[in-house]
Amino acid sequence: MKVKKVIVAIVTVAVVIIMTLLTSTVLLQVITRAVGYSMPGTEEFSRLMIVWLTFLGSSLAFHEKMHLAVTFFVRRFKEEKRKYLQAAVNILIIAFYIIVIYFGFALSYTAMGSTSSTLQIPMAAFYLSIPVSGLFAIYFILTNIFENPVENEEGANL
Secondary structure (H helix, E strand, O other): OHHHHHHHHHHHHHHHHHHHHHHHHHHHHHHHHHOOOOOOOHHHHHHHHHHHHHHHHHHHHHHHOOOOOOHHHHOOOOHHHHHHHHHHHHHHHHHHHHHHHHHHHHHHHHHHHOEOOOOOOEOHHHHOHHHHHHHHHHHHHHHHHHHOOOEOOOOOEO
16 A cells, blocks of 8 residues: 555654754763753653644554554453454554544644743644544555554564
């Protein structure tokens, strides 16, 4: 699927850029503190980068099938019933993300009027990571379902 490859590449590049910005900002912060000067805004910017890194990384985990799976309970079911359990789990995860996306956008909209203390950027920049990563997560879950409808709990095809 060509579209999926493009989306994965975009999210991966975004994660790499965020990781680079986070690393360089924290390194700059450490160096400047070592010489007795604290750069304003570096802590806040680092926090922003960590928020985006966490949420975008979690959506990439769905693409890579590296998300947390509770295999203890899945293994208790018979092989033929596991596909139904997997379908139910996917439906619940998608429903959860729909709720997260809805309230994430609502929170972001509400936060447009407030700004961060040091950088003076809208707080929505922090909160938008929630619904954006939710959209990516749902996309990756749905494409994984249609590409490999029945997998075992380790992500291998049955």
